[in-house]
Amino acid sequence: MMTTTPDTHILDNGMVILGEPMPHVASAAFNFMIPAGAAMLPDGCCGAANVICDWIFRGAGERDSRQLSDAMDRLGLHRMDSVSSSHLSVGAAMEAGNLAAAIDLYADTILAPHLTDEQFAPARELAIDAVHSLDDDPRQKVALHLRDQFYPHPLGRNTEGNVAELEQLTAEQTRRLIARRFDISQMLFAVTGRYDFPAICRQLEDRFGSRRGIDAPEPQLKGPGRHYTHIPNDGAQVHIGLMTACVKPADEDYYDARVAVSVLSGGMSARLFTEVREKRGLCYAIGARYHGLRNAAGVLCYAGTTPDKARETFDVTAEQFRGLSEGITQDEINRAKAGLKSAVIMHSESSSNRVGGIGMDHYLLGRVRSLDEIKRRIDATTLGSVRDFLRRHPFTDFTVVTIGPRPIDVEQQRHE
Amino acid sequence: MSFTTRQLDNGLVLIGEVNPSAESAAVGFFVRTGARDEILEINGVSHFLEHMLFKGTERLSPCEVNEAFDRTGAQFNAFTSEESTVYYAAVLPEYLEEVTRLWIELMRPALREEDFAIEKNVIKEEIAMYMDMPSFDVMDRCRSLHFGEHPCANSVLGSIESIDALSAGRMREYFNRRYSPNNLVFACTGRFDPDRIFAAVEQGCSGWPVEPADRPMEHCPGSGLRRRIEKANLVREHICLMSEGVAAQDGRRFAAHMLACIIGDSVGSRFYWELVDTALADEASMQFSAMDGTGVFCSYISCAGNKLQTVYGVLERVFAQLAAHGVTEDELTMARNKVLSTLVLKNEVPMGRLVDLGFNWMYLGRYCPIEQDVEAIKAVTVEDVVGLIRDLRPGRFTCLTLGPLTESLS
Incomplete structure (x- = not known):
């Protein structure tokens, strides 16, 4: 190693x-x-x-x-x-x-x-x-x-x-x-x-060495913005962005969150790709990923589809987020963990990839995690711990932005 | 690094370069087929077929294929261009054999009607996606304008019409002709045992039947035509230039890469100082693509409508100065160092190395150690680059501009 x-x-x-x-x-x-x-x-x-x-x-x-x-x-x-x-x-x-x-x-x-x-x-x-x-x-x-x-x-x-x-x-x-x-x-x-x-x-x-610090202040945070925004554009596709809250990188549940997001959208056998693209042919580009800042984090999802399929794409996508905790199998967890671990190792083979990672680790966590620590923490997650995480932090509330010829009715989804 | 090669009786070539200090391995099938091997009636079939290979075999369903890959944690995918289709996976060494066996199996796909019908929708969504990416769209349209009657004019994605008209039967027929083992290369890089991996390939691929698979290799100097196309929803001007290049088999390809770097690297190039540093364009870059029997220099520039005429003028001036005064020793030194560091950084990782190893074999039919490429780049002189400018005349370019409706320009 x-x-x-x-x-x-x-x-x-x-x-x-x-x-x-x-x-x-x-x-x-x-x-x-x-x-x-x-x-x-x-x-x-x-x-x-x-x-x-x-x-x-x-x-x-x-x-x-x-x-x-x-x-x-x-x-x-x-x-x-x-x-x-x-x-x-x-x-x-x-x-x-x-x-x-x-x-x-x-x-x-x-x-x-x-x-x-x-x-x-x-x-x-x-x-x-x-x-x-x-x-x-x-x-x-x-x-x-x-x-x-x-x-x-x-x-x-x-x-x-x-x-x-x-x-x-x-x-x-x-x-x-x-x-x-x-x-x-x-x-x-x-x-x-x-x-x-x-x-x-x-x-x-x-x-x-001779330069002194100036103690620049951190920004003051104000509450979240609107639930849904549509930006008109007469293009070929509707570009759907969807985001939901998740635990921060320093949180104890961080690795369970990463495995959960990987079950949702890690590889081609993950739920979003399977349900939206493989079974229904609704999109070419569909995927979600964890996005973490020091003081807030979320799961960020993108789907691009032609206007007549936009509503169905949104519905099927949102349903995969909401229903993520249901019926997770051991095989899904194994695949999610294998993907995360090998991505960590392969990502660190290149000096230019790894350099951003160690700096960001120090900023977010106050220290640099070794590759062994990351692998060990991923290994320690289980079917039970991921389910438990999703019970405590379900992906149910969405911020949505669309760009395309016309808006989609996301409100109906929200109140169902 | 050690290199091994073997050829099966049916023509399939196996190549491998072992890097014992790597953490991962990469594996791929390089198929010598792409849009240029299509007739207009089945345009887009190479790319559609690439999607269909993931749909499984007589034994494996589409979901089982995805699950089998994901169980190994592999980073796997494929891409199709005008002239090749490449299937690849980067994987930890302990899973390499499993992933290799999976690719071997997938290279003889079932091409089921029901999967074909669903995937047709995905392909049409991909076409729609690229229509909303003018930086891509302009290159696709410019390629067609530049290559004219040459088969490299064919679009990789095809059109909604050609995809709608395509049948699974026509795809099968295309597959049988183009995925013949003598038209494929199997490649492997990183940490692996060549005897073991090659034995798996031999066992899995020796029975593949052989068909003649050829391709016409005509050079194309390019049309030199200039067009502007308008689309109502666009905001910026997207300009693509293409001009004559040298073939992948031509020794001058290294000088061509350096010329493209001098003219249009994203920083420090002539385009950069004339267009980006001055804020006339927010993007201006040039790349050289060496192809089978031909080649092309391709530039992309993005600017505001009210700067378009100025940008055109600057472009003419840049090429006129090149033709009149050539390039300087100092420019060549900078380009050499940039091209070398890009090459070394890319080849440091097994997946990056796989791409260069595979394409070198596809085009040249021989192994090129990285040191050999490094020496070839170091050997390029100012005279070599000036010779290329004289022979290829990059100022005689085809130009396609994609922008908003003229009346919306103020």
Whole structure:
């Protein structure tokens, strides 16, 4: 079995450094998780995290935008930048020999971005364009609206942004956001693959050690949004998004929840795929997955179907959620567990996949779980424990968003 | 890494590359058949047939197939393109033999009428889904415009009409011709015992009957036509460019990959600096696809309607500058390092390695160790890339734009 000894070091200012060695690979991947995700920013500037994620790369340290990008390309970096609810993450995967040089370039973008007015305009324009592009990508759009509507505000805030608010956003305001949210004391650095941990710690101490934390506040949560929203679009399909509450990643019931969701929609033999697609041919794309934040979590489901089948698709899908606890067999549990365990092992074979996992573990749980621990906890679930979980946490109340030619009658379902 | 190969009497080729330090294994059947092997009347049959293989055999029902895979925890699926159909599974080593035996069994499907009828609905839903994805739709339409009379113009999904008209009998007839063992490659990568896995394949596949399965291999320079198609529900302009490339069998394919990276990598390329950095387009990228006997450079650009004419102008300028001044040594260095790290990262995982191993054999009929590909990429010179620009003239592209109704553009 793979040796997975997580390396951990914490700088005096609170910045956490995590590592997980993978001795057989020639690559390394790293990730800086900055507490400046969509939900961490104040109201009125939805989408600012995307502007920041672009703007900080438009010149940093001694390099202008072009020089910085060329330096990254010379190292052959496979760049991985993203904005989630909690974090703005920047990082890369590469041939392991280029790791130190790559970390230095990224440290520049975090500590010494130029943030010129001239470069702000295109960064903001690209963020606005990305929101407009969602109108031509209904499947992605439905997922973003669903999370926005399901989670207590602002946890599900649209990670792409809001056009009206982006149009109002100024360079000065965005600089202030960066100053307030690029909080070293809450920053996480993760590295996987082939690396020298003491050398990385020295390098990060040298670059980040003298910076003090600023104790950036957590957002105040407000209650959930509407039950059902329909967004008109004269496309070929109705895109149905459905979400229901589930236990959080740190919850004692977490692994039972994951096995339950896997019985619902783990593999092709799971209930949703079997009932909606295999038996009835209602959809091509149908699936549900666990979606966990630190302070809230849910099961997120998508189904795409042509308008005349939309109602039946919704009904059959909702019925699979409601009736999940009924008649679960030992074979279903075995399949769910086998799928979850092998996904965990195979996912961790690649340095770039695993790097996001260890950073997120530390943020959500305060520590990194070893692969052995995850497998052991999955193994410990039983038919009885999963049934018991579903009795205590039934999937019965739904937040629904549809995009398509006409709405579907979800209210009728709700009161049946 | 160690490589093993064997060929059965009926022509089926078995290839395997063992990586003893891997945590998993990957296995797949590569079938040399796709949309280009169809006539218009049965367009979409390759992809539909790919779905039908999961519907079981005389012994296994559709649900039993899914359950058998899921019991092993395998990540399994299949995909169909213009020229190949690939069935694969990534799995923990202890389940590899079981999954291999399952794939072997499925490669001789029952193709039952009742499953065919239900799956027809799923295929039509998939066609509808892609109609709502203009970034995909524009490429499908552009491919058809670019390849014209060449069979690579065929749509992989087919149309609602061709799928409606298709019968299970026609599919069976197509299957018998195209899934002949001499038209398939079995491949395996990661941690496994080749003797054991190959013995299972030999036992399961030796009795498969042989049919002649050929394909015309004509090169296609492309039509160079330009069109705009309007759809009322669209908001953005989706532009697809296609131009002549080199074949998968052509030694210049490595230089072609580097050229595509220089022109249209998602960051740091000419498209990036001219179109994305300046916020004229929110996406602009180019890829090179090496195919059987031909090849194509394919670009996708997304922009606002009021920037469309400016974007067209910039594209003309980018290609004119390439033709006039070629590429620089510095650009080639950056492209080389990016292409190399992508190759190494992908091949680090057995599933990623399976795809390269299988396709190399399908196209070249020989084993290409990763080191050989790395050396070939390192050997590409500025002169090689400039030679390609001169020979292929990427500025002579076919262009299809999919966008909203003209009157809605302000």
